[in-house]
Structure formats: C-alpha cells, structure tokens
Amino acid sequence: MDPSITISFPARADFVRVARLAATGVVSIVDWTVDDVEDFRLVVSEACAHLLDPARQATSLTLRITLHGRDAEVLATADGGGPSNGEVLETLARQVVSALADEVSFQSVDGMAAVRFTKRPKQPAPRSADDQG
Amino acid sequence: MTGEGESLDPDVLPDVGELFESASREPRAREELVQRFTPLAGYLARRFSGRGEPLEDLIQVANLGLVKAVDRFDPDRGVQFSTFATATILGELKRHFRDRTWAIRVPRRLQEGSLAVNRAVTDLYQELARPPTVAEIAKRTGLNDEEVLEAMEALQAYSTASLDAPNEDDRTRLQRVGEPDLALETLESWTTVVPYLKDLPERERRVLYLRFFQDRTQAEIAADLGISQMHVSRVLSATLDLLRERIGETRG
Numbered sequence: 001m002d003p004s005i006t007i008s009f010p011a012r013a014d015f016v017r018v019a020r021l022a023a024t025g026v027v028s029i030v031d032w033t034v035d036d037v038e039d040f041r042l043v044v045s046e047a048c049a050h051l052l053d054p055a056r057q058a059t060s061l062t063l064r065i066t067l068h069g070r071d072a073e074v075l076a077t078a079d080g081g082g083p084s085n086g087e088v089l090e091t092l093a094r095q096v097v098s099a100l101a102d103e104v105s106f107q108s109v110d111g112m113a114a115v116r117f118t119k120r121p122k123q124p125a126p127r128s129a130d131d132q133g
Numbered sequence: 134m135t136g137e138g139e140s141l142d143p144d145v146l147p148d149v150g151e152l153f154e155s156a157s158r159e160p161r162a163r164e165e166l167v168q169r170f171t172p173l174a175g176y177l178a179r180r181f182s183g184r185g186e187p188l189e190d191l192i193q194v195a196n197l198g199l200v201k202a203v204d205r206f207d208p209d210r211g212v213q214f215s216t217f218a219t220a221t222i223l224g225e226l227k228r229h230f231r232d233r234t235w236a237i238r239v240p241r242r243l244q245e246g247s248l249a250v251n252r253a254v255t256d257l258y259q260e261l262a263r264p265p266t267v268a269e270i271a272k273r274t275g276l277n278d279e280e281v282l283e284a285m286e287a288l289q290a291y292s293t294a295s296l297d298a299p300n301e302d303d304r305t306r307l308q309r310v311g312e313p314d315l316a317l318e319t320l321e322s323w324t325t326v327v328p329y330l331k332d333l334p335e336r337e338r339r340v341l342y343l344r345f346f347q348d349r350t351q352a353e354i355a356a357d358l359g360i361s362q363m364h365v366s367r368v369l370s371a372t373l374d375l376l377r378e379r380i381g382e383t384r385g
Contacts, residue, residue: 024282033264034254049326099219
C-alpha cells in the first residue's frame with residue numbers, strides 16, 4: 001500500500017503554511033530537489049487558495065498526500081460550508097494549479113469542493129552528495 | 134464581456150484563437166492579448182509580494198513574463214494559453230527572486246537558518262550541477278530536515294494571499310469588491326458576482342468589465358464609451374451597490 005498522510009486544518013489562509021510544510025515534508029522523504037519542492041509548494045498553496053474561496057464558506061480543509069513511488073498525489077477537499085461548496089468555481093488559483101500540476105481534476109467529492117492532482121518531480125532521484133565525491 | 138455574461142475566464146472569451154492568429158501580423162491583436170491576461174499577471178505578482186520587493190516591480194516582472202508568453206505561445210500545441218502564460222510568468226518571477234535573494238525579507242527567528250540554507254543551495258547547485266535535495270542541504274548546514282523546510286518556506290518569497298481572512302480593516306475581499314483601487318485583488322470574487330451580471334443592462338456590464346477585468350481607468354472607460362468620467366464613477370458606484378445588495382439578499 002502506498003504511503004499516505006492526511007492533514008485537516010481550519011479553512012483559514014494562515015493555516016495553509018502548516019499544510020505546505022507537511023506536504024513538502026512528505027516529498028522531501030523521496031528526495032525531491034529544491035526546485036521540485038518549490039513547485040510543489042506553489043501548487044499546494046494554490047489548491048488551498050482555490051478551496052478557500054469565500055463563496056464556499058468552508059469550515060475546514062483536508063489534504064491527503066499519497067506517494068506513488070516518487071510521484072505525489074494530492075487530494076484537497078473543503079469540508080462543511082454552504083450549499084455552493086461543491087460548485088466548480090473559475091478562480092485564478094485554479095488556473096495556476098492546472099498550469100503547474102501534471103494531472104488535475106476539480107470534480108467534487110461527496111458534494112465537497114475538491115482539487116485532485118499529481119505532481120511528478122522533474123529531476124530524477126539524485127545520488128546522494130556523499131556518492132559524488 | 135461575454136455575450137451571456139456567464140464567464141469571465143479570458144480563455145473562453147470569444148476570439149482568443151483569432152487574436153493569436155492575427156497577433157503576429159497586427160500589433161493591436163498582441164496588445165489585446167496582453168491586456169486580457171494582465172489580471173493573471175497581477176494575481177501572480179501579488180502572490181510574491183510582502184517579501185521586500187516593491188509590488189510595482191513584481192508586476193513589471195510578471196507583465197514581462199506575460200509578453201514573453203504571448204510571443205512564444207504556439208496555439209497548435211493544444212495547451213490553453215492561460216496554462217502556458219502561468220508557467221512563463223511564474224518562471225520569470227522565480228528567476229527574479231533567485232537573482233535577488235539578498236533582498237528577500239525573512240522573519241527574524243528564521244533569518245539565520247534561511248541564510249545558511251540559501252548559501253548551501255547556491256553552493257550545492259554549483260558543486261552538484263543540479264538542484265540539491267532537502268537531505269543534502271540539511272547535511273551541509275547542520276540543520277535537520279524540518280528546519281531546512283521551514284527555512285525554505287520563509288525563503289520561498291511566496292505567500293498565500295488570504296481570500297477570506299479579514300484584512301487589516303476587518304473586511305473580506307468580497308466586501309471590498311466595490312473599491313476601484315482594488316480591482317485586481319477582487320477578481321476571484323467575480324465568481325460570486327457572475328450569476329448576477331446577466332441581469333444588468335449592457336452598458337453597466339461593460340463598465341464593470343472594463344474597470345475590474347481589463348483594469349482600465351475610469352478616464353479610459355469614459356473615453357471608450359463616450360461618456361464623462363463622473364458618469365463612469367456614478368455607474369460603477371451604483372452598479373456595485375446593487376450587486377452587493379443582491380449577493381447579500383441571497384446569502385441572507
């Protein structure tokens with residue numbers, strides 16, 4: 001079974017940083033380079049920004065990050081919220097996620113707004129710096 | 134404005150394809166494309182603000198990326214222009230910060246670690262001829278992985294602008310939708326407003342579109358529509374009041 005972590009946090013922008021730290025922590029385990037980590041951080045931020053749109057009135061966000069080999073699959077959902085929570089909104093954040101992630105879906109999950117994407121590292125797994133001697 | 138007033142996504146507005154076809158021949162078509170996606174460039178620039186670089190500079194960098202994207206885009210490759218433009222603009226912004234990391238403002242408690250990490254990244258890039266991993270940076274700096282990630286977070290020069298968290302005067306972006314000087318920042322709220330636009334008279338829709346989506350000044354709109362600037366101001370004010378009222382009614 002592929003390793004996975006799930007983190008839930010209040011639907012507030014200042015908590016997104018915590019989610020980003022968790023998300024980048026996961027991909028650093030499989031030795032992503034800093035450039036790939038930075039891109040991943042951007043996508044996670046924008047996915048959260050998309051779900052934090054005030055029209056949804058979400059109460060919390062949940063982020064599940066699953067590693068498939070070195071690829072990271074993220075499912076972010078907005079929990080609670082108003083009747084329009086599950087609607088697909090045209091946000092600029094959505095455009096950014098679409099541009100940066102490799103496979104993207106904005107299909108709602110159980111009536112909740114959701115962003116699902118896979119990010120593949122551009123750089124292959126490097127040999128450790130010690131081996132480069 | 135779209136015919137039905139249903140969407141403000143510049144990619145689905147009519148004639149983007151036609152504009153690209155004629156962009157190579159007609160400077161005005163190129164200019165129109167740049168103008169149409171200027172809000173996207175502004176949005177991305179704002180994502181990098183608050184770290185010591187003037188927003189105006191960042192907007193210029195982002196606009197430069199947009200112009201490059203317009204010039205390099207190949208419509209035959211089957212990629213939406215907004216996707217291509219986003220990647221190009223972000224690349225430009227990231228390069229800007231990479232060249233100017235000395236200017237990045239970092240919270241004091243993270244300063245020492247961030248500087249060490251930044252130095253290690255630069256050195257390891259050169260030594261390894263590739264970007265280093267987190268583990269490699271940790272080993273070089275003597276920090277642990279978590280500390281490296283935290284320092285990177287501070288160095289990232291990237292902030293999630295709060296979409297719904299109250300700002301300094303305790304109002305949300307949606308509530309600020311009526312303030313012309315916040316035109317670009319309010320774009321995301323248009324998703325809320327769009328359903329109500331189709332009930333507006335054509336001229337009111339046109340004024341809103343030009344002001345908030347095209348980021349045109351009131352004077353420019355006045356010239357475009359052949360009315361006075363005062364009139365544009367009144368139309369904006371009255372229309373936004375009406376929209377706020379209708380959204381308020383719907384939300385109870």
